[in-house]
Amino acid sequence: MIKELIEAGDFAEARRALGDMNPVDVAGELEKTEHADAVRVFRMLPKDTAAEVFAYLDSDAQQGIIEKIKDHEINGIVEEMFLDDAVDFIEEMPASVVKRVLANLPADKRDIINQFLKYPENSAGSIMTIEYISLKERLTVREAFDKIRGEGIDSETIYTCYVTDSERRLLGDVSVRTLLLAQPDARVSDIMNTNVVFAVTTDDREKLAGEFRKYGLLAMPVADNENRIVGIVTVDDIMTVQEEEATEDFELMAALSPSDDPYLKTSVIAMTKNRLPWLMLLMLSATFTGAIISGFEASLLALPALAAFIPMLMDTGGNAGSQSSTLIIRGMALDEVAPSDVLRVLWKELRVSALCGVALAVVNFARIFIMNRDVMLAATVSISLLLTVVLSKTVGCLLPLGAKKLKLDPAVMASPVITTIVDAGALLLFFAIAKALIGV
Amino acid sequence: MIKELIEAGDFAEARRALGDMNPVDVAGELEKTEHADAVRVFRMLPKDTAAEVFAYLDSDAQQGIIEKIKDHEINGIVEEMFLDDAVDFIEEMPASVVKRVLANLPADKRDIINQFLKYPENSAGSIMTIEYISLKERLTVREAFDKIRGEGIDSETIYTCYVTDSERRLLGDVSVRTLLLAQPDARVSDIMNTNVVFAVTTDDREKLAGEFRKYGLLAMPVADNENRIVGIVTVDDIMTVQEEEATEDFELMAALSPSDDPYLKTSVIAMTKNRLPWLMLLMLSATFTGAIISGFEASLLALPALAAFIPMLMDTGGNAGSQSSTLIIRGMALDEVAPSDVLRVLWKELRVSALCGVALAVVNFARIFIMNRDVMLAATVSISLLLTVVLSKTVGCLLPLGAKKLKLDPAVMASPVITTIVDAGALLLFFAIAKALIGV
Numbered sequence: 001m002i003k004e005l006i007e008a009g010d011f012a013e014a015r016r017a018l019g020d021m022n023p024v025d026v027a028g029e030l031e032k033t034e035h036a037d038a039v040r041v042f043r044m045l046p047k048d049t050a051a052e053v054f055a056y057l058d059s060d061a062q063q064g065i066i067e068k069i070k071d072h073e074i075n076g077i078v079e080e081m082f083l084d085d086a087v088d089f090i091e092e093m094p095a096s097v098v099k100r101v102l103a104n105l106p107a108d109k110r111d112i113i114n115q116f117l118k119y120p121e122n123s124a125g126s127i128m129t130i131e132y133i134s135l136k137e138r139l140t141v142r143e144a145f146d147k148i149r150g151e152g153i154d155s156e157t158i159y160t161c162y163v164t165d166s167e168r169r170l171l172g173d174v175s176v177r178t179l180l181l182a183q184p185d186a187r188v189s190d191i192m193n194t195n196v197v198f199a200v201t202t203d204d205r206e207k208l209a210g211e212f213r214k215y216g217l218l219a220m221p222v223a224d225n226e227n228r229i230v231g232i233v234t235v236d237d238i239m240t241v242q243e244e245e246a247t248e249d250f251e252l253m254a255a256l257s258p259s260d261d262p263y264l265k266t267s268v269i270a271m272t273k274n275r276l277p278w279l280m281l282l283m284l285s286a287t288f289t290g291a292i293i294s295g296f297e298a299s300l301l302a303l304p305a306l307a308a309f310i311p312m313l314m315d316t317g318g319n320a321g322s323q324s325s326t327l328i329i330r331g332m333a334l335d336e337v338a339p340s341d342v343l344r345v346l347w348k349e350l351r352v353s354a355l356c357g358v359a360l361a362v363v364n365f366a367r368i369f370i371m372n373r374d375v376m377l378a379a380t381v382s383i384s385l386l387l388t389v390v391l392s393k394t395v396g397c398l399l400p401l402g403a404k405k406l407k408l409d410p411a412v413m414a415s416p417v418i419t420t421i422v423d424a425g426a427l428l429l430f431f432a433i434a435k436a437l438i439g440v
Numbered sequence: 441m442i443k444e445l446i447e448a449g450d451f452a453e454a455r456r457a458l459g460d461m462n463p464v465d466v467a468g469e470l471e472k473t474e475h476a477d478a479v480r481v482f483r484m485l486p487k488d489t490a491a492e493v494f495a496y497l498d499s500d501a502q503q504g505i506i507e508k509i510k511d512h513e514i515n516g517i518v519e520e521m522f523l524d525d526a527v528d529f530i531e532e533m534p535a536s537v538v539k540r541v542l543a544n545l546p547a548d549k550r551d552i553i554n555q556f557l558k559y560p561e562n563s564a565g566s567i568m569t570i571e572y573i574s575l576k577e578r579l580t581v582r583e584a585f586d587k588i589r590g591e592g593i594d595s596e597t598i599y600t601c602y603v604t605d606s607e608r609r610l611l612g613d614v615s616v617r618t619l620l621l622a623q624p625d626a627r628v629s630d631i632m633n634t635n636v637v638f639a640v641t642t643d644d645r646e647k648l649a650g651e652f653r654k655y656g657l658l659a660m661p662v663a664d665n666e667n668r669i670v671g672i673v674t675v676d677d678i679m680t681v682q683e684e685e686a687t688e689d690f691e692l693m694a695a696l697s698p699s700d701d702p703y704l705k706t707s708v709i710a711m712t713k714n715r716l717p718w719l720m721l722l723m724l725s726a727t728f729t730g731a732i733i734s735g736f737e738a739s740l741l742a743l744p745a746l747a748a749f750i751p752m753l754m755d756t757g758g759n760a761g762s763q764s765s766t767l768i769i770r771g772m773a774l775d776e777v778a779p780s781d782v783l784r785v786l787w788k789e790l791r792v793s794a795l796c797g798v799a800l801a802v803v804n805f806a807r808i809f810i811m812n813r814d815v816m817l818a819a820t821v822s823i824s825l826l827l828t829v830v831l832s833k834t835v836g837c838l839l840p841l842g843a844k845k846l847k848l849d850p851a852v853m854a855s856p857v858i859t860t861i862v863d864a865g866a867l868l869l870f871f872a873i874a875k876a877l878i879g880v
Contacts, residue, residue: 216676
């Protein structure tokens with residue numbers, strides 16, 4: 001709609017329409033607009049809205065605007081942005097843009113941005129921001145509200161305030177709800193909660209997401225190694241973390257190198273790079289499975305009908321294994337299963353795989369017997385199938401648990417890897433049983 | 441720790457320890473305690489804490505306590521719980537417990553719970569609660585704070601208040617932050633935000649999660665068909681929704697019927713029921729693939745070496761296809777890809793699959809040529825591989841898009857289904873090319 005107004009040259013109406021819109025939606029409109037027009041629209045925005053809209057833009061649109069505006073305008077935007085948004089923005093820009101942006105900032109802002117850029121990827125430090133409200137414990141509720149009114153407009157959240165001593169060490173937290181329900185003369189120290197769930201800068205952001213879910217938090221303070229509070233993480237960012245971590249697992253589990261870029265914005269070359277190494281590795285692994293078939297060429301020549309059961313055995317093994325590995329990988333991601341549960345998991349998988357395996361084997365036996373009238377062939381395939389299902393589910397549960405134990409990402413031990421391993425096992429079982437029962 | 445104190449009979453110390461703990465952690469301790477002891481500990485808790493702790497318990501522990509306490513105690517707990525928690529609790533209980541709980545409630549509470557139980561699963565109505573703060577537009581900021589102080593203790597969130605007319609129709613919302621920063625004499629109507637993101641009771645909860653993420657919301661009002669506000673959804677519940685929806689997709693994509701129960705708490709029978717139907721269906725489908733091999737038995741007898749390449753072709757096809765389907769399924773779950781993007785997706789997949797396919801084919805050709813010194817065999821396998829990768833990625837992207845278009849869950853069109861389809865295609869291609877190039 002903004003796009004249409006701009007194209008029609010109706011800037012006055014465009015400005016009015018922008019005023020009524022949510023900054024998130026303004027950003028969405030700007031992303032759909034040509035860079036040159038986007039800059040014109042962007043300049044119509046009031047200064048504080050501009051910074052917020054800028055934070056919501058994707059990095060292409062951010063770069064498009066940055067390259068067209070003046071140095072002092074860049075400075076104005078970055079100064080108005082929350083620190084976490086500024087850091088996210090700078091991380092995505094090419095070196096030349098980063099240099100220009102940092103050169104225009106006052107030294108103290110530049111220093112703190114440089115410090116935040118150094119936190120390891122996926123750490124609590126990398127997603128925290130510094131705009132929080134800290135209160136001294138001696139304050140009364142009335143004084144606390146004065147402080148909140150004074151600083152509230154520049155804070156990412158005002159709803160949880162952190163009580164600190166003179167060294168910035170965390171003593172407790174107090175919510176605006178508690179403050180509102182307390183007497184104006186009460187002391188913060190008397191109403192604060194001292195049992196605060198907090199993180200340290202090096203904690204994994206996935207761990208934080210788990211604690212936000214568990215305790216229903218809106219924000220969490222982050223402390224440095226000396227227990228001083230250095231920032232907070234807010235629930236909106238944690239929702240993004242939760243979504244990104246799930247996406248990463250989906251990708252790893254499908255033999256893809258994870259990428260943060262949306263599908264339609266990822267180049268063909270980047271996509272090929274994310275996919276090809278895994279396909280190559282798994283292709284070469286599968287040649288070992290092929291070697292097993294070569295090794296039993298004599299059996300196949302003696303009884304060519306055996307070959308027709310290979311796809312069914314391989315696919316069922318792969319599916320049975322990936323069912324188990326998926327449940328274990330997801331269970332570990334949600335802290336419902338741990339490597340120490342290995343015996344309980346194994347016992348459960350053995351029973352489930354026995355039930356599934358027997359049911360599949362019986363149906364399979366009936367089908368082959370009806371179609372081929374060959375009891376020994378039906379028995380060979382069905383026993384192989386039962387053992388394949390048990391093997392697959394055992395491998396499928398043990399590999400992710402083992403990966404976690406070795407501090408690897410369990411999501412790598414999913415369908416593609418399991419299938420490759422289980423295929424070989426299924427064929428070895430199949431030919432061995434054929435030899436024993438049919439003598440080929 | 442509570443468990444140890446209880447077992448040692450030190451109830452005084454246990455009560456003290458409970459007082460310092462987060463209700464979430466108290467619930468965690470109770471779940472680890474024997475039912476009989478859990479009831480003793482539960483009765484030590486102050487009334488309002490008891491209801492909160494009860495809401496955090498898993499349904500086994502809830503049932504254990506409900507079955508051991510008196511009717512008036514049940515009433516006390518359910519009356520103190522937020523409505524969404526009470527509804528979640530009742531939904532998980534067996535019929536006899538539900539009957540007893542509802543019989544003990546006052547008629548108005550029973551009516552509203554019955555009404556909430558009727559909202560469709562996974563709808564906005566099924567996750568909303570009614571404890572929100574509504575303000576009239578004529579109120580001043582000072583009067584609004586009086587209302588918040590009066591109702592705040594019983595509201596799920598006080599940080600966003602909803603401005604309604606006399607018919608409960610939504611006029612706007614106002615945050616406590618805005619109220620705190622406004623003049624005490626200002627009117628709510630002058631400072632409220634009228635551009636409110638809201639849901640209707642029948643909206644899919646996954647859509648709400650997307651909007652919470654997009655707009656960084658803490659709460660969202662839910663309206664009925666006559667535009668009257670009937671409840672709110674809060675961000676803590678949305679985090680759970682986001683996690684459950686991802687888990688559901690992980691499970692569907694691994695050919696599992698979704699289940700909300702944690703792995704270790706799911707019975708062997710329930711697990712078998714979630715897994716067996718899919719394995720059975722896919723096993724029977726894979727017999728068609730076997731039939732293709734039977735159809736080309738003459739080719740295999742003429743050149744038995746062909747059989748050794750079947751696992752590699754099938755696995756690579758399956759992996760290539762599930763890479764594409766995973767990216768498309770996840771992209772659609774995050775609203776980054778839509779069925780209308782089909783041509784852009786197809787064009788991208790064709791190019792990526794050509795690049796991946798050529799690279800894999802070249803490596804494969806070299807390996808076979810070096811090991812077998814047979815150019816025509818190497819060419820047959822490599823051309824089949826290239827075409828299989830292109831076919832797999834085409835099928836892998838089109839099936840989930842088609843499922844979405846038909847309003848089915850795209851996550852069903854993942855690795856297992858793709859593999860089954862692609863296996864057949866890969867083998868048909870392989871034998872056709874072998875016939876053309878080698879003449880077998």
